Amino acid sequence: MQNHFDVIVIGAGAAGLTAGIYxxxxxxxxxxxxxxxxGGQMVLTHEIANYxxxxxxxxxxxxxxxxxxxxxxxCTIKSNLKITNMNLQxxxxxxxxxxxxxxxxxxxxxxxxxxxxxxxSPGEDQFKGKGISYCATCDGDFFQNKEIVxxxxxxxALEEAVSLTKYASKVTIIHQFNHxxxxxxxxxxxxxxxxxxxxxxxxxxxxxxxxxxxxVKIQNLATNEISEMEIAGVFIFIGYVxxxxxxxxIIELNEWKEIIVDKTLATSLxxxxxxxxxxxxxxxxxxxxxxxGTIAALSAAEYINSLKKExxxx
Amino acid sequence: xxxxxxxxxxxxxxxxxxxQENENVMICCGxxxxxxxxxxxxxxxxxxxxxNIKFADMEFDMPDARIIRNLPECRSFQGLxxxxxxxxxxxxxxxxxxxxxxxxxxxxxxxxGKN
Numbered sequence: 001m002q003n004h005f006d007v008i009v010i011g012a013g014a015a016g017l018t019a020g021i022y023x024x025x026x027x028x029x030x031x032x033x034x035x036x037x038x039g040g041q042m043v044l045t046h047e048i049a050n051y052x053x054x055x056x057x058x059x060x061x062x063x064x065x066x067x068x069x070x071x072x073x074x075c076t077i078k079s080n081l082k083i084t085n086m087n088l089q090x091x092x093x094x095x096x097x098x099x100x101x102x103x104x105x106x107x108x109x110x111x112x113x114x115x116x117x118x119x120x121s122p123g124e125d126q127f128k129g130k131g132i133s134y135c136a137t138c139d140g141d142f143f144q145n146k147e148i149v150x151x152x153x154x155x156x157a158l159e160e161a162v163s164l165t166k167y168a169s170k171v172t173i174i175h176q177f178n179h180x181x182x183x184x185x186x187x188x189x190x191x192x193x194x195x196x197x198x199x200x201x202x203x204x205x206x207x208x209x210x211x212x213x214x215x216v217k218i219q220n221l222a223t224n225e226i227s228e229m230e231i232a233g234v235f236i237f238i239g240y241v242x243x244x245x246x247x248x249x250i251i252e253l254n255e256w257k258e259i260i261v262d263k264t265l266a267t268s269l270x271x272x273x274x275x276x277x278x279x280x281x282x283x284x285x286x287x288x289x290x291x292x293g294t295i296a297a298l299s300a301a302e303y304i305n306s307l308k309k310e311x312x313x314x
Numbered sequence: 315x316x317x318x319x320x321x322x323x324x325x326x327x328x329x330x331x332x333x334q335e336n337e338n339v340m341i342c343c344g345x346x347x348x349x350x351x352x353x354x355x356x357x358x359x360x361x362x363x364x365x366n367i368k369f370a371d372m373e374f375d376m377p378d379a380r381i382i383r384n385l386p387e388c389r390s391f392q393g394l395x396x397x398x399x400x401x402x403x404x405x406x407x408x409x410x411x412x413x414x415x416x417x418x419x420x421x422x423x424x425x426x427g428k429n
Binding site for chain 1 (some may be wrong): 350411
């Protein structure tokens with residue numbers, strides 16, 4: 001069958017591409033199907049300085065190399081498509097793309113990654129790119145000498161708030177809790193920066209403006225008091241949510257909609273493995289995604305071999 | 315020059331020529347950054363499907379990119395990339411920040427007709 005592969009990998013981020021590299025190099029006929037851009041969350045990082053063996057590289061460049069490595073070993077990659085149906089329960093897995101093309105395989109690796117969490121308050125969609133941004137290095141220079149807000153309390157929020165002080169005249173960090181989740185050195189750096197101030201235990205409940213964002217409405221979560229702040233820009237760094245909506249009810253997910261896996265990265269369905277940011281785990285880094293991709297690929301390859309042995313014995 | 319497989323617009327003159335020679339044009343003005351790369355990728359793929367549209371990019375930081383940066387339609391934009399759609403030399407749509415392939419396809423179908 002022309003559209004049949006040994007393994008289909010869903011997702012072409014660090015985990016998916018690594019799985020593609022390992023499987024293809026082991027002569028396992030592999031197809032990667034990817035809904036977004038190649039590289040996933042990795043391309044959102046301008047500089048990766050802690051990837052072992054590489055002193056400094058952009059996320060885009062690392063993704064480009066991984067893609068080319070996978071293709072060089074014979075991996076087929078189809079990107080920017082829409083997965084419209086998945087039948088993973090049977091021995092032969094079926095994945096429908098764009099409501100018309102059906103691909104089948106004996107094993108599937110789910111590496112669908114995650115996406116930036118949005119606040120979900122009124123006005124957020126309307127002012128995306130017109131005052132609201134999710135990328136400090138992309139859009140920071142639009143806010144030269146302007147007052148901006150950073151939302152979040154993790155490492156990304158604190159680190160980006162400090163980096164945005166290169167452009168903005170004042171950065172206010174708004175965080176929903178009374179403490180930060182970020183590492184202490186990021187918190188110290190933000191605390192010691194004279195351009196940064198903090199509004200704790202609060203959240204933005206509305207974004208307003210005309211053509212551009214000009215004001216946010218803030219609710220104090222301790223007192224329920226609502227205030228308004230005139231602002232030129234808001235940068236949102238409140239973590240990621242796993243891309244597992246299409247898997248709900250098909251494979252076992254935890255309360256945060258992350259895929260539950262065992263130590264071989266097998267999911268609750270036979271022949272279906274998962275890797276990267278979409279699985280239940282503590283640390284989400286390019287290096288951990290690469291490790292997951294490797295484990296899932298080796299497990300899937302072993303599963304494929306066991307099926308082949310079974311068919312020989314039968 | 316941007317590292318894409320799209321036609322690169324390198325000057326105001328090239329921009330004018332592109333609009334003169336093509337009825338339907340989509341230009342993505344950006345950098346090699348995380349919000350821009352997915353848009354270039356979508357355009358590279360759509361280029362094969364939409365033969366009636368000219369797809370091009372322009373480096374946001376080159377001085378001649380003011381032809382896009384200063385468009386009235388981009389006045390409120392504060393997120394890269396700036397993507398502009400032209401029909402017969404006139405701006406028919408402009409977007410700021412990342413757009414999915416689906417969103418881009420919707421705009422192309424609406425502004426230039428379904429492929």
